Amino acid sequence: MSELPFLVLIRDELEQVEQLLRRRPPDTYPAITEAIERLVSSGGKRIRPALVLLSARLCGAGLERALFAAAAVEMLHTATLIHDDLIDGATVRRGQSTLNATHSPAETVLIGDYVFAYAAYLASQTESTRLMCRFAETLMVICQGEVRQMLGGRGGSFSFREYEQRIYAKTASLISLAAEAGAILASADERAVQALRLYGKHLGLAFQIVDDVLDFTADEEMLGKPVGSDLRQGLFTLPFLLFIELEAQHPVARRALEGEYAAGRAPLSEAALYEAVQAVAGSKAIEQAMEIADRHIEWAKEALASPALSSCATDARRDYLIALLELADFVVRRRF
């Protein structure tokens, strides 16, 4: 991803973040080092560190603290994935075996906890108590969202509002934190912090909607995991909710409304899953979901037009603002 034109600006910094992500305290237990190494080297799009770095450069934060914040955000993201995959029983992510596929549940819980602690350690190296507080608050939002999803019947809800709350907690909260982090580190004008946070929120919502669309339409190999994975878990995402609304008489929609896809029922057969994925992928729901994602991207860009950011962006820094705009466009354009 660092080859994307808008990231060329921060290519060196992204490389330094990679090095930070691979660094471990000298006395780390080999099994932990190995597990984190595998998780970190499996790649991922690094969109969160890129946001931290662009926002830091835009607002004039010091490089070293920005690098630690960028690594901390990515490490926190990694930690949440470890426990998520364990809970969902996912065995493949980014084309690689998940930790729970090769370790016992107990080991996976503990290694996940260690990675949370390591993320907090990296965050503490920014020496910003405000940023550390925002880190903790964001993790609370993420965990609370997951508990709510689980206790609320694993997403078998047909509410668009609940869907948005869920993807805010799951994805947009951390992307929002990444976007505001640079402004916080730079002690920028409060309106600049809020503008970047709002940008990140809409960017994150769009990002997750696109992810949810790709779960119906993507090529498995490119996606690095099986398609239809949300539905397999009884989780109704935006494309599916729109499909049910648009094609209420379709057999798939009728079965959904009768509760057949809800978690807790007998697992879906691969044939039934395939039928549902095909139905949604071939419907207008995909286009409509992408329109909603596009709308969030427009709102994200509007947030960047805040006067607080234009004044913060001197001529020398204006390129970072442009990169943030381009990154927003990329999020809805990507196919993986």
Add this chain to the structure above:
Amino acid sequence: MSELPFLVLIRDELEQVEQLLRRRPPDTYPAITEAIERLVSSGGKRIRPALVLLSARLCGAGLERALFAAAAVEMLHTATLIHDDLIDGATVRRGQSTLNATHSPAETVLIGDYVFAYAAYLASQTESTRLMCRFAETLMVICQGEVRQMLGGRGGSFSFREYEQRIYAKTASLISLAAEAGAILASADERAVQALRLYGKHLGLAFQIVDDVLDFTADEEMLGKPVGSDLRQGLFTLPFLLFIELEAQHPVARRALEGEYAAGRAPLSEAALYEAVQAVAGSKAIEQAMEIADRHIEWAKEALASPALSSCATDARRDYLIALLELADFVVRRRF
């Protein structure tokens, strides 16, 4: 515990910590509030918050930040217990059902993660980046210790050195952090910070040794959990290691050396467990283990004699130093 004579000094502060522990952000999901409420109200000895408060008072830290640090340490301790109990399959702690006894593993993992995040949030309210960094480092030590214990064959080791490393990671690291926290918040002389940290380390080692002795000798009702629980999990603690050394020809010791008590074997029958617990409880191993605990308490008290602390303790503050000395004596005297 706040009725103990050396804690009367900080009774009001301990009460304020209780209130902080019961406070939740306004939009907390009810299931999370209820779970934390149950964990927090089940009591526990509150030795960690007491240490933070005494060290803060001794070194002259501000009250509000000390209260947040005390609540943060207790919340971090609570979070570690949630995942520990899940992993150990423990159903009772402090006389109450554990979270994993009433929630699914997935819910328990996520609620535990939330409590970690909440502990980090409380720590961030101290506005001390150094303390927050120490929090993160300590959690890394705790998790790493658990991973090591698990991958190293669940404690079926006969090494005294490994035992000490394990109880340092599990217990002494956090007690040590609690003891130094007040000094860090007060920006005390570095030697004062180190002296309190050393005090906490030995106090914590003694505390865990006494816990491990009580697991053989205590009254179940007073202990709030079944005795022999370590051995049931194939975990060899100091009294058992000493017993094997002292009575190598005893049938229990011989069976242990043949690997019969190690984790991964067939579970111990209650009769076999009872026999082993009785044998250890009736042996000189108990006395010897308590002598080692006493030695750590002596070292803890010696650390408090550091000139850096005497100079930090004005006449008005000397009572807190005495309370820390008394707390050390209490740790080896307690029977629960």
